[in-house]
Amino acid sequence: MGEQSPVLEMTGIRKVFPGVVALDGVDFRMFPGEVHALMGENGAGKSTLIKTLTGVYEIDGGEITLGGKPVRISGPLQAQQAGISTVYQEVNLCTNLSIAENIFIGREPRRFGKIQWGRMRRRAAELLARLDLDLDVSAPLSTYSLAIQQMVAIARAIDVDARVLILDEPTSSLDTAEVEQLFRVMRRLKESGVAILFVSHFLDQIYEISDRLTILRNGQLISEHRVEELSQVQLVEKMIGKELAALEDVEDKAQSNRERAAGAKPLLEAEGLGRTGAIAPYNLTIHEGEVVGLAGLLGSGRTELARLLFGADKADQGEVRVDGKKVSLRDPQAAMKHRIAFSSENRRTEGIIGDLSVRENIILALQASRGWARPIPRKKQDEIVDKYIKALQIRPADPERPVRNLSGGNQQKVLLARWLITEPRLLIIDEPTRGIDVGAKAEIQKLVAELSTGGMAVLFVSAELEEVLRLSHKIAVLRDRRLVEELENSADVDADRIMQTIASGASS
Amino acid sequence: MSIVKKRLFWPSLILVVMLGINVFTSNQFLTIQDGHLFGTLIDILRGSAPLVLVSVGMTLVIATGGIDLSVGAVMAISGAVACLLIQDLGNQNSVASVLLIIGIAIAVALVLGLWNGTLVAVVGIQPIIATLILMVAGRGLAQLVTDGQIINVQSGPYSTLASGFFLSLPVAFLIAVAAVVLTILLTRRTALGLLLESVGGSPTASRLAGISARRITVMVYVVAGGFAGLAGLIYSADIKSADSISAGNLIELDAILAVVIGGTALIGGRFSIIGTVLGAVIIQTLRITVVALDIPDKANLLFKAVVVVALCLSQSPEFRAKVFGRFKRRPAVEKVAA
Numbered sequence: 001m002g003e004q005s006p007v008l009e010m011t012g013i014r015k016v017f018p019g020v021v022a023l024d025g026v027d028f029r030m031f032p033g034e035v036h037a038l039m040g041e042n043g044a045g046k047s048t049l050i051k052t053l054t055g056v057y058e059i060d061g062g063e064i065t066l067g068g069k070p071v072r073i074s075g076p077l078q079a080q081q082a083g084i085s086t087v088y089q090e091v092n093l094c095t096n097l098s099i100a101e102n103i104f105i106g107r108e109p110r111r112f113g114k115i116q117w118g119r120m121r122r123r124a125a126e127l128l129a130r131l132d133l134d135l136d137v138s139a140p141l142s143t144y145s146l147a148i149q150q151m152v153a154i155a156r157a158i159d160v161d162a163r164v165l166i167l168d169e170p171t172s173s174l175d176t177a178e179v180e181q182l183f184r185v186m187r188r189l190k191e192s193g194v195a196i197l198f199v200s201h202f203l204d205q206i207y208e209i210s211d212r213l214t215i216l217r218n219g220q221l222i223s224e225h226r227v228e229e230l231s232q233v234q235l236v237e238k239m240i241g242k243e244l245a246a247l248e249d250v251e252d253k254a255q256s257n258r259e260r261a262a263g264a265k266p267l268l269e270a271e272g273l274g275r276t277g278a279i280a281p282y283n284l285t286i287h288e289g290e291v292v293g294l295a296g297l298l299g300s301g302r303t304e305l306a307r308l309l310f311g312a313d314k315a316d317q318g319e320v321r322v323d324g325k326k327v328s329l330r331d332p333q334a335a336m337k338h339r340i341a342f343s344s345e346n347r348r349t350e351g352i353i354g355d356l357s358v359r360e361n362i363i364l365a366l367q368a369s370r371g372w373a374r375p376i377p378r379k380k381q382d383e384i385v386d387k388y389i390k391a392l393q394i395r396p397a398d399p400e401r402p403v404r405n406l407s408g409g410n411q412q413k414v415l416l417a418r419w420l421i422t423e424p425r426l427l428i429i430d431e432p433t434r435g436i437d438v439g440a441k442a443e444i445q446k447l448v449a450e451l452s453t454g455g456m457a458v459l460f461v462s463a464e465l466e467e468v469l470r471l472s473h474k475i476a477v478l479r480d481r482r483l484v485e486e487l488e489n490s491a492d493v494d495a496d497r498i499m500q501t502i503a504s505g506a507s508s
Numbered sequence: 509m510s511i512v513k514k515r516l517f518w519p520s521l522i523l524v525v526m527l528g529i530n531v532f533t534s535n536q537f538l539t540i541q542d543g544h545l546f547g548t549l550i551d552i553l554r555g556s557a558p559l560v561l562v563s564v565g566m567t568l569v570i571a572t573g574g575i576d577l578s579v580g581a582v583m584a585i586s587g588a589v590a591c592l593l594i595q596d597l598g599n600q601n602s603v604a605s606v607l608l609i610i611g612i613a614i615a616v617a618l619v620l621g622l623w624n625g626t627l628v629a630v631v632g633i634q635p636i637i638a639t640l641i642l643m644v645a646g647r648g649l650a651q652l653v654t655d656g657q658i659i660n661v662q663s664g665p666y667s668t669l670a671s672g673f674f675l676s677l678p679v680a681f682l683i684a685v686a687a688v689v690l691t692i693l694l695t696r697r698t699a700l701g702l703l704l705e706s707v708g709g710s711p712t713a714s715r716l717a718g719i720s721a722r723r724i725t726v727m728v729y730v731v732a733g734g735f736a737g738l739a740g741l742i743y744s745a746d747i748k749s750a751d752s753i754s755a756g757n758l759i760e761l762d763a764i765l766a767v768v769i770g771g772t773a774l775i776g777g778r779f780s781i782i783g784t785v786l787g788a789v790i791i792q793t794l795r796i797t798v799v800a801l802d803i804p805d806k807a808n809l810l811f812k813a814v815v816v817v818a819l820c821l822s823q824s825p826e827f828r829a830k831v832f833g834r835f836k837r838r839p840a841v842e843k844v845a846a
Contacts (some may be wrong), residue, residue: 312716336718350716353709355777360702367699368718375699418717 007032007195008164014061015048022048024219030195037198037206040216041239041437054086055079085157086166093153095142100124102141103156127155131185147178151185166197172435175297183209203232240439264288267457268426272318279304281318282483291452293472294461295498301481302461306428310342311335336369341424343415345431351415354404359385361403362417388417409440430461465495477501515771518822519786526793533800544676556792557680558739562759563766563788564691565732570767572725573708573776574635576732581646582620583740583756586613588650590741591659591750600663614737621733625726650752660749670746680742692781708776762791769819
């Protein structure tokens, strides 16, 4: 297939924003019937390149040819007409409408101005059948999972005769089975000759589905490869442009911690703690300086378990002891009094306050625990904030910038800073590394390892088994909203072992 | 940043222009008479006091992402309660009794605010619906208190609230200034403002950061109720009677407008008390300017609408770029990267 002529060819693409060159002479090409991964850290220019292709931005220089003919993409509509369709990270469909309505919204089949509902449903069903999906097209979209919703978005995108389909982080909120389902659909589309541009932070997924990849860094093209030519380590090195020593370092640290934490005393003990409909009663003990990892599929109850320990949700059975004394964690404030901190997986809706500045976001929890009548003096605020911006390398290092304008990784660091300044004894972090780039990910992992060395207990929730394995002293495995097994992390525990538990449920 | 781009530049400019018009049209803009300041400017300052009070309370409510439609009704109730009690006084000119009654009326208004806050934060009703209840029922309540009559009072101390002068400035104006200063100190010298903006920005995230979002929400409705009550007293002291139908009628809309002119977004979050005060004074100045310009009654509302539309447009950066971009030989404004 490599000898075919490319369906899309971009040469010397240049895009300048006030003060920044976002794309500097980037070449990019796609062949029909291939999945092409666009790789790069946050800010490398991936989104900008995609946006020039979908007509959100106009290019300042360079040339785009589609099917051999030069095109000028001046808006989203022109892009669509040229055969370039996009499915964005956040699915933008109307969940209250039916599947058929969502697929045909704005271009419903009509006769004499009246919508032909029967025909619309038939055509929707046909379209989904092409993707191997058998769904009730008249049911509201909200009755289906996020994965299905994503497929519907794809169905809509390909119905307009797409030659190029752009999938921007389609898998970031899907679980393993759902990702498989998506990949099946992508393979079908590939067979039918569609070129798919795929963006994802999950390297394993890139290697599973892609044929070719292009790497960007700082708005410049680094290189293009066939996937089998490049190992994951080489890829990451090219993306971040330095040797990948950081991650190795983390491993060593965690290893030495494991031995150390053995003699520590229990900090928090949960006994028969549960919440009907959310998580079955569980027992869990967390020691000082211990990192406990929670592993399990999406929806297995990881988050629900963690939320009970912070009082984000109220437990309706069981009890919690801190330092051996029974405590009531009825709300976050109660938990904070026992110096428990919790950073939610929903960074945007449950973490940062977008309008407020980096400084205000960082001091928020500390200020809340002091009460409104005792403001933290401004000088002290600036001191703390400067210290943490430096320590966590938050970029840009401007405390007065609205946190909304920071990248995902930096927002995550702001949230970590918010909790670290409250000097917690137990830090619960739910999916801190989701959707952030490799560099920031390594930094956050390193930080967790360091904190536990300093005596802080950490409850670490992540969908990535590798990460859980790397950091944790103890791993609690969840399945179907039940804690099914607790493992001491050791050399003979690996991802396969945990996968088995997740798959079978039975502990042995 | 040039001064033209400052958020409150255009509203301030419009205010100055309108004041300028008044300097020419009124024969007395600012003079001294009977030992105190007198003239159109003083009328504006005195007349805007109720709206400033109501709008400042509204700003805090809107900052939390809520809205309070009941402020007009609360004004009517507090005026009715005060006049009813003053009417029953043996000596309507007893300062102590009048002060006590003012206290009682404000307490009633605070309780009404508590009712709103409870419906919103504890019961969980949407603010617009929750306060609609009191907006409608409140006027009924006020009429019940006054038995459907307009209660007239002849109380010197009570009238002082609206028409008195202290240090040659109107008492009503001084009350409003005190309320504004107090609110600014309370929100910006403590952490209250930050917590308010946080709750308005994201109630869920705020709760998970350990902020008692519920308590803060209840509090802003109580404050808004109290300020509305005070405004109701000034209004009724001005007309020396309790008129449950027209007291504070449609003032909630003017107050919301003042907040918006002042640059606080209706979705909550960042707020500006000074901006709101500016907005309220503009609305009051507009009222007086309409009279000064001899604009016929029928065209009154239209004129107001035109000024308000102009104000809102002036605050939109896109609009300014379009209009002024033509005259300046500057490249078109670059779209900002997301």
